[in-house]
Amino acid sequence: MVGEVWLNKFLEDSHILPRIKIENFLLVSLGLRPCSLMTLPAELPDANAIGSAIDEQVFPKLGGLRSEQDPKKKLRLIDALKKEMRIAYEENVKGSEQYKSHKFWIKQLELRSITMSVRPTVEELYIFRDNDIGKRLSQLMKDRERYRVEARASVKPGMDKARFVYPEEFRASWLKEVGKILGYPDCCVEAYSSDRGDGRNVEARASQQLKEAEERGAVDPFTYSIGYFFPCSPSCGEAQTKGASYRKGLVELLPSLGELYDEFVAKNMERVKHQPEIIEQYNARAESLL
Ligand SMILES: [Zn+2]
Incomplete structure (x- = not known):
């Protein structure tokens, strides 16, 4: 584990979102999670500015694609466009100080990482400790x-x-x-995969469960131990135990991390409640850009 001086430097680095520092770096470094996942550039502090810079670089190339009627030429234009998107991603994301900071701290904290391209301008960054x-x-x-x-x-x-x-x-x-x-707990993963398999919307299910549970009484926010994790139920004991053990590990590392983590689980829980609306807004925006 990293020394106290380095830990303070890490916590002060504004190039990484505070939630990512805790959930994606420290919990993995402490051995409390085998691996973490973040989406690039969406989970960088300047995601909006980086996204706009990529759009600006790629948009001028879209015009020709719309007016092209010949299917073969259209395919070639799409390929060329994907290449442009990839270049814009490399320059604006991989070239950013924020991305470099993530890579720097992965090394400093003796972690490893794998990046996987999902779409030309979206990558997943997995951070883990063990080979x-x-x-x-x-x-x-x-x-x-x-x-x-x-x-x-x-x-x-x-x-x-x-x-x-x-x-x-x-x-x-x-x-x-x-x-x-x-x-993630087995029961929650089980619920997630059977929902997906049956064509049920996981985000809507989790949001609905949480709203109903809150009407019955207070929900333990530790169930929402990680951002974008959907528990099988707001009262899942396995998920609560994970959240509580994450907090304990963080407090042992540095007492002030406990309160910080409390804030994040509360926000994670709010996000799960509103996730269906968030996705709707995102889709509406994507539609309006097409
Ligand atoms: Zn569960």
Whole structure:
């Protein structure tokens, strides 16, 4: 583990979101979670500015694509556009001080990482400590790639778009292994994967459960131990225990981290409650940009 001087420097670094420092770096470094996952550039402090810079770089190239009628030329233009998006991502995300800070602290805290491209301008950053997790992650990423290739080859008209864009979300064994690696309780991972498999909306289910539970009485925010984690129920004992053990580990490292963590679990819980609206707003914005 890192010394106190370094820990203070880490906590002062404004290039990493405070929630990410705790959930994605320190909990992994403390051995309380095997691995963490963050989305780039969405979870960088300047995500909006970086996103706009990428849009500005890519937008001028969109005009020609809309007016092109020849399908072959259109495909070539799409390929060229993807390349442009990739370049814009490299320059604005990988070239940013914020990204470099993440990489610097991964090294300083003796952690490891894997980045995986999800779309031309979106990447996932997995942070972990043990080599064994790296091997399991690499296998998962290979499997995901294979599912996507297979899904693209079997697209049928009228098929639910998510099933070929994110086919891994419908593979229970894949979801369970990811859930395990991210340190989520088995019961919650089970609920998540069976919801996805049955076409139920996980975010809507979790939000509804939380609203109903709050009407019955106070909900323990520690159930929402990690951002974007959806527990099987607001009263899941496994999830509560995880949250409480994370807090304990953080307090042992530095007492002031306890209150900070309290703030994050409360925010995580609020986010789960409003996640369906957040997704709706995001989709509306994406539509308006098309
Ligand atoms: Zn659970």
